[in-house]
Amino acid sequence: MKRVAYIKEETTFKNNLRKNTGMPSHEGSAISPWLSTGLFGWSLGVRVIGVAPWEPIMNKDGEVGTIAPEMPAMFDGVKLAAVATVLYIIVRFLNLKSPTEPPCLSYQDTPLNRFLIKSCSLLTKEYIPPLLWGKCGHLQTALYGKMGRVSSPHPIGLRKFLAMHDGATATFDLFEPLADQCTGDDVTMVICPGIGNHSEKHYIRTFVDYAQKQGYRCAVLNHLGALPNIELTSPRMFTYGCTWEFAAMVGYIKKTFPQTQLIVVGFSLGGNIVCKFLGENHTNQERVLCCVSVCQGYSALRAQETFLQWDQCRRFYNFLMADNMKRIILSHRGMLFGESSSKRPKMMEDADLSRLFTATSLMQIDDNIMRKFHGYDSLKEYYEKDSCVHYIHNVNVPLLLVNTSDDPLVHPSLLTIPRTLAEKKENVIFALTLHGGHLGFFEGAVLFPQPLTWMDKVIVEYANTICQWEKHKPQCGSGSEQDCS
Structure with missing residues (x-):
């Protein structure tokens, strides 16, 4: 009964198929010519004896099925092209073909700068980011913005409150050193974080912990209004270039620790504030050994148009x-x-x-x-008067300016400011890394980054070198580099 039903069904299927498709009749042919041309005008590459494509067949158990042709070779080519395109986009986005290089340095040939370049190995060695994603400035920036740092420590400090003249209350956190400083001196790092940041941010905690272990006291400004659990006491919060709170913190440190010397550090917006603070008044540079600015844009007015570009x-x-x-x-x-x-x-x-x-x-x-x-x-007027570009030329202490070529926030046109400054002023070194993103600077072998970044290490290494220079200044000033080593 199954065989009879199958023959009837097969005859009906063939008649309908010929009627709808115009397939010629080749009864008795072992191989259907219609199969070789195919419904769509190209060879399907399928050889089926005694049946046309998609014809029902019966297996040994009497079950009815169909035979479908293989997909055309053209479809495989499309798939291959799509995969190649995706891989190309990934390689371009991750910037995998980009080489690793030492930072590009701009500076004048002076005894101090020669000593700094000789002693700060990180300024002359390759910065090697994680292999798979570290050459992409967007991923470096995103990881910094989302996670801050990997396995961030929790340094313990004291929170200080300072009353300002307009009723505002400035706060900063003070962290004591955990080891002896390399020269045995009392040195305090006064740190200004990035926009809307404070001492509880992971990248700040990582840097403070490392600096403490290298013998530095750290004072970290909490931008006015940035701490979520501290209420404002006046109708004012931090702005792009206001130095009032930072000046109050520095004044407190100088008064409380009369023997200490200062190393000024600023990240992003904080870099603008510290450079503006030092350049506003020459007295602000007293007892300051050096200043380090990382990933700032120098001029808000010039950056304004670039921030509206895609x-x-x-x-x-x-x-x-x-x-x-x-x-x-x-x-x-x-x-x-x-x-x-x-x-x-x-x-x-x-x-x-x-x-x-x-x-x-x-x-x-x-x-x-x-x-x-x-x-x-x-x-x-706000951008002009609050940008450090109008004050930074007044800074006479050693100044290290660090930026990256792949920083998605800082347009390359803004980097002419620090480069020109380094060419004109003897105290300035401008270091431009090829990779690092905005405050990323992650290091690692392939995928997972290390807790400590290149940025953390280069700031401390530069600070150590400046302290050694100051310790042996008479010998270094005489021109003998061996005495400074």
Whole structure:
């Protein structure tokens, strides 16, 4: 019965197939010519004896099935091309073909600079990021932004509170050294973090822990309004170039530790603040051994246009930073915009919260709110007067400026500022790494980064070298480099 049913079904299937497709009849042929040309005009490469393609066949158990042709070779080529395209995009995005190189250095030939270059091996050796992803500035930046650091330690310090002249309360955390400093001197690192950052951020904790173990006392400024558990005591928060809180912290350290010498360190926005602080007044450089600035942009006015460009996704990073600033501002909305705040600057009365909610860039927030904390009449005036580019030429202590070529936040055009400065001033060294992203500088073999970054190590190595130079200054000044080694 099954065989009879199958023959009827087969006859019906063939008739319908010929009727709908125009397939010629080749009854009795061992190999159907129609099969060799195929329904779509190309050879399917399938040889089936006694049946046409897709014809039902019966196995030994009497079950009916169908035979489908193999996929055409063209489809395999498309798949191969798609895979190759994806691999090409991955290689380009990860920048895997980029070489590893030592930092590109700009400096003048002086005894101090020769001693620094000779003693700071990290400035002349290759910086080797993790093999698979470390050459991509976006991934370095993203890992810094999301995780900060890997296996970050928890240094223990004391939080200090300083009353400011306008009723604000500045805070900083003080960490004592955990070992003897290389020269045996009392040296304090005064540290200014990046935008909206504080001493509890992972990259700050990692650096502080390492500096403590190298014999340095560390004082870390908490940007006004950045700590989530500390309320503002006046209607003002940190801005791009306000140095008031940093100056108060430095003054406290100088007064409390009269024998200590200072090493000034700034990260990103903090780099702008510390360079501006040192250049504002020559007295600010007293007892300062050196300054290190990492990944800053030097001029907010010149960076303004680049932050609106989609090149290197800067517009996207601008949006993310603006969103973070909105959260910080809105967490203090009662003090900043409340009707009960009698100390609010007059210009802040014009601040529009609805414009803050809809802001998608830092420039919109700066124009609507941040510039008004200090009474600037325009965004241009705010950016001009708060950028260190107008003060940094007044800095006379040894100055190390570090940037990366693949920093997605700092446009390459801004790097002419530190490069030109290093060519004109003897005290400046400009180090430009090929990789590292924005405050990333991760190191590692293949995939997993090390807890300590190149940035942490180069700052401490530079500081150690400056301390050794100061310790043996008479001998070094005489021109004998062997005495300084």
